[in-house]
Amino acid sequence: MSDKMWSSLSRRNFVALGMAGLAAISIALPQPAFAQSPVIAVSFPNSSLQGAVIATLEAAKKKGGELGYQVVVDDPGTDLKKQINTLNTWIEQKVAVIVCVTLNPAVFESVAKKARSAGIKWITYAEKLQNQDATVGFSQYESAAVLGEYAGKWINSNLDGKANVVILGYEGAFWGRSRADGIAKGLTSVAPGATIVARQDAISATEGLETTRSILQAHPEVNVILGIEDPATEGAYKAWIAAGRDKADPKAFIGGMDGTPGALKLLRSGDTIYRASMALPLIDLGEAIATTADKLAHGETVAERIIALELVEAKSPLADKYLKQQGIE
Amino acid sequence: MTRSTTSSTGAATNNERSSSLLDKIKRPEVIINNILVIALIILIVYFSSRTPTFLTVSNFEVILTNNAVIGVLVAAMALLVIAGHVDLSVGSNIGFAGTLVALANAEWGLSPWVSMLVGIGGGALGGVVNGVLCGILRFNPVIVTLGMLGILRGTTLLIQHNEIAGLDEFFVVMGNGEFLYVPIQLWIVGISFIAAAVFISLTTWGRYVYAIGSNPRAAFLAALPVRALPFALYVVTGAAAGLAGVMSAARLDGSAPGALGLQMELQALTIVLLGGVAFAGGRGRIGGVATAWIFLGVLENGLTQLNVTPFVQLVAAGLALVFAASLDSLGSVLGPLLEGRRRVSEQRAAVAIGSDPGKQDDTATVRHL
Numbered sequence: 001m002s003d004k005m006w007s008s009l010s011r012r013n014f015v016a017l018g019m020a021g022l023a024a025i026s027i028a029l030p031q032p033a034f035a036q037s038p039v040i041a042v043s044f045p046n047s048s049l050q051g052a053v054i055a056t057l058e059a060a061k062k063k064g065g066e067l068g069y070q071v072v073v074d075d076p077g078t079d080l081k082k083q084i085n086t087l088n089t090w091i092e093q094k095v096a097v098i099v100c101v102t103l104n105p106a107v108f109e110s111v112a113k114k115a116r117s118a119g120i121k122w123i124t125y126a127e128k129l130q131n132q133d134a135t136v137g138f139s140q141y142e143s144a145a146v147l148g149e150y151a152g153k154w155i156n157s158n159l160d161g162k163a164n165v166v167i168l169g170y171e172g173a174f175w176g177r178s179r180a181d182g183i184a185k186g187l188t189s190v191a192p193g194a195t196i197v198a199r200q201d202a203i204s205a206t207e208g209l210e211t212t213r214s215i216l217q218a219h220p221e222v223n224v225i226l227g228i229e230d231p232a233t234e235g236a237y238k239a240w241i242a243a244g245r246d247k248a249d250p251k252a253f254i255g256g257m258d259g260t261p262g263a264l265k266l267l268r269s270g271d272t273i274y275r276a277s278m279a280l281p282l283i284d285l286g287e288a289i290a291t292t293a294d295k296l297a298h299g300e301t302v303a304e305r306i307i308a309l310e311l312v313e314a315k316s317p318l319a320d321k322y323l324k325q326q327g328i329e
Numbered sequence: 330m331t332r333s334t335t336s337s338t339g340a341a342t343n344n345e346r347s348s349s350l351l352d353k354i355k356r357p358e359v360i361i362n363n364i365l366v367i368a369l370i371i372l373i374v375y376f377s378s379r380t381p382t383f384l385t386v387s388n389f390e391v392i393l394t395n396n397a398v399i400g401v402l403v404a405a406m407a408l409l410v411i412a413g414h415v416d417l418s419v420g421s422n423i424g425f426a427g428t429l430v431a432l433a434n435a436e437w438g439l440s441p442w443v444s445m446l447v448g449i450g451g452g453a454l455g456g457v458v459n460g461v462l463c464g465i466l467r468f469n470p471v472i473v474t475l476g477m478l479g480i481l482r483g484t485t486l487l488i489q490h491n492e493i494a495g496l497d498e499f500f501v502v503m504g505n506g507e508f509l510y511v512p513i514q515l516w517i518v519g520i521s522f523i524a525a526a527v528f529i530s531l532t533t534w535g536r537y538v539y540a541i542g543s544n545p546r547a548a549f550l551a552a553l554p555v556r557a558l559p560f561a562l563y564v565v566t567g568a569a570a571g572l573a574g575v576m577s578a579a580r581l582d583g584s585a586p587g588a589l590g591l592q593m594e595l596q597a598l599t600i601v602l603l604g605g606v607a608f609a610g611g612r613g614r615i616g617g618v619a620t621a622w623i624f625l626g627v628l629e630n631g632l633t634q635l636n637v638t639p640f641v642q643l644v645a646a647g648l649a650l651v652f653a654a655s656l657d658s659l660g661s662v663l664g665p666l667l668e669g670r671r672r673v674s675e676q677r678a679a680v681a682i683g684s685d686p687g688k689q690d691d692t693a694t695v696r697h698l
Contacts, residue, residue, distance in 0.1 A: 262583065
């Protein structure tokens with residue numbers, strides 16, 4: 001048998017085996033019941049990548065189920081075209097409510113208008129559109145400003161109002177710019193003597209680690225690092241240690257946002273330079289999505305439902321509370 | 330007579346040496362790699378002139394350790410691309426392996442060595458699947474490995490979607506420790522590049538990689554291992570992604586399943602192509618890939634040190650990719666062109682020698698010696 005023939009047969013066998021396997025799986029899997037209940041459709045980019053968001057959406061599904069809804073979630077990643085396509089599909093399907101995370105809000109005005117024209121209620125998550133029925137979420141800018149103000153007060157108390165600050169942000173999206181601007185505004189309003197020596201993109205732990213290591217080479221005098229995402233500031237904390245610095249330096253401050261497990265564990269121990277995080281009230285947010293959608297579907301008017309992010313300080317019992325919300329002891 | 334013969338022999342040897350050197354310089358790989366080396370030197374000089382903290386030993390240590398993970402990956406992936414294949418699932422494979430090692434150590438309580446083997450083994454397993462589908466069954470590598478990119482990330486998140494932290498001291502040392510005053514991660518990346526270079530330059534199977542990459546049909550007719558070798562290279566690339574995942578987890582003292590290794594496949598491919606490896610296979614050197622690896626590290630570190638706005642950094646990263654594509658095309662165009670010119674000049678030289686008895690004598694003397 002020639003090599004080519006062997007290859008062809010193998011491929012045929014492989015494809016046949018694969019088809020048979022898929023058929024077996026589709027027969028074996030339980031068939032979902034036809035969705036009789038109205039649908040709350042949630043479009044949340046990168047939701048499957050973040051444990052905290054998964055907890056929020058699970059809470060939304062649970063609460064939605066209690067209220068008689070089916071909550072469906074789509075994660076388009078960062079693909080805007082894919083997100084718009086899914087939204088258009090939901091409009092065709094005439095779902096009851098659409099909840100949408102808008103990485104760049106202006107782009108979504110026309111699709112939101114189309115949805116509302118089709119009788120669908122539109123909720124924007126953590127942002128505001130002109131064409132919407134309600135906003136659910138939290139204010140990016142104001143929440144970030146709280147972190148900046150807290151860091152500013154710490155600088156005034158511990159560093160006589162003088163500090164060299166790094167902000168780890170994300171310029172590629174509106175929410176990222178809002179948070180970074182909020183941190184900067186809050187910081188400088190309370191501690192005008194603080195100098196922002198670098199403002200760079202970093203939202204993952206790896207980016208936080210690598211960017212901070214480079215910044216510490218250029219600015220060894222840096223003593224305050226603030227980030228718009230806890231994973232990035234967790235990476236910055238690793239970079240601080242990798243640079244041979246004291247992880248409990250009383251003259252240094254790291255603070256982030258969202259309240260991820262890593263950051264909350266550091267805050268719970270309370271003996272490091274990781275001194276603050278603005279934690280997302282995950283369960284409250286999830287439930288607010290479902291209850292707001294329910295009210296709108298019943299013809300009530302809800303302009304906005306803002307859940308405040310909560311400042312978790314070192315050794316605060318809130319760290320434990322938010323860890324438990326994420327299923328972590 | 331003897332003196333004149335010796336003199337003419339010496340001149341001929343010098344001529345031979347210089348012509349051999351010229352021949353080497355005319356090789357497209359040498360030209361491409363020199364362009365990159367020149368660009369790297371210009372970049373270093375520029376950043377050094379802008380900030381005094383750039384040209385320091387500690388900063389170069391930061392540049393290399395920051396990029397050690399991707400270095401281990403590209404050392405293996407370069408061999409695969411030279412063989413005419415590609416693996417676009419490596420980013421997710423890093424996330425998969427990094428999460429496995431963190432789970433094994435922090436959650437399942439396995440020893441560090443066993444956890445490390447679990448991570449590398451998990452990465453290699455991804456490589457085995459790619460190897461069977463692309464190397465043995467000859468499915469399209471771009472489509473299959475793009476599919477695996479999603480499968481591996483999804484599987485990782487199904488296994489664990491929350492962050493894991495708190496690995497053994499062993500991993501803290503592996504991530505941030507030193508051996509003989511050199512960071513351990515640099516030892517690993519150095520050994521990876523040397524092993525890849527030795528394999529492709531000094532072993533028979535290394536030469537097969539070029540042969541299969543340049544013309545798989547001819548390689549098949551020459552009874553070369555056209556299925557076994559790509560399969561092995563996929564497994565090695567998967568294992569390298571596994572090792573990269575272990576190194577990432579060690580540096581971060583844990584793993585973020587959704588983010589670890591995200592989009593690293595594009596970064597790796599950029600380095601491999603920028604290093605002069607032809608996307609179609611058959612051409613490339615590990616030295617060139619190592620240069621490209623340092624080039625991108627220097628670019629990223631320099632722009633961060635100068636606090637250049639992230640938008641400009643995006644433009645710079647995009648330009649590097651375009652530059653890589655240009656080098657790839659340049660190599661494809663220059664290769665046949667220079668080869669043609671070399672042959673013409675050889676023929677001209679042969680004709681000139683044939684019509685000049687004196688030169689013929691000199692050459693005869695040299696050949697005789």
